[in-house]
Each structure stands twice: as C-alpha cells, then as structure tokens.
Amino acid sequence: MTIPDQELRVLVRDAIARASAASPATAEAAPVVFRSHSSHVVLPLLRGADGDGACLIEPAVRCNHCGYCLSYGH
Numbered sequence: 001m002t003i004p005d006q007e008l009r010v011l012v013r014d015a016i017a018r019a020s021a022a023s024p025a026t027a028e029a030a031p032v033v034f035r036s037h038s039s040h041v042v043l044p045l046l047r048g049a050d051g052d053g054a055c056l057i058e059p060a061v062r063c064n065h066c067g068y069c070l071s072y073g074h
Contacts, residue, residue, distance in 0.1 A: 042070050 003011075045056070055061050056069040 038072050041072065042067075043072075045070055 053062050055063045
C-alpha cells in the first residue's frame with residue numbers, strides 16, 4: 001500500500017496537532033527526568049578486535065564491532 005506524499009503530510013500534521021493539544025506546554029509542567037536503562041551501560045571490556053580479532057561472544061568469527069559483548073545484551 002502506498003500513500004501519496006500529500007496524504008502522508010496531512011496525516012503527519014494531524015498527528016503532531018493531536019500530540020501538541022494533548023500535552024500543552026505550561027510553565028508549571030513537570031521537568032523531564034531521564035533515568036538511563038541498564039541496556040545503555042557499556043562494560044569496561046576489551047573488544048575481540050583489541051586482542052586476537054575473534055568475537056568474544058562467538059569466537060569462531062571475527063569481531064565486527066557490534067558492541068554486544070560490551071553491553072548487557074539488550
């Protein structure tokens with residue numbers, strides 16, 4: 001299914017208008033607090049490429065710098 005550009009623009013504008021109306025910006029609005037999730041933590045490990053080049057998770061393949069070994073895997 002393809003949507004013409006003009007119809008897509010109308011849909012996007014309507015969605016933005018609904019979102020703007022649902023949460024009006026006021027001076028009394030609560031501050032935004034960001035708490036990082038454990039999946040964003042980077043562990044202090046050497047990557048496979050820093051050593052012999054093998055992947056730490058799957059040693060039969062070369063490290064491709066995906067970063068999976070440096071995170072909790074989320």
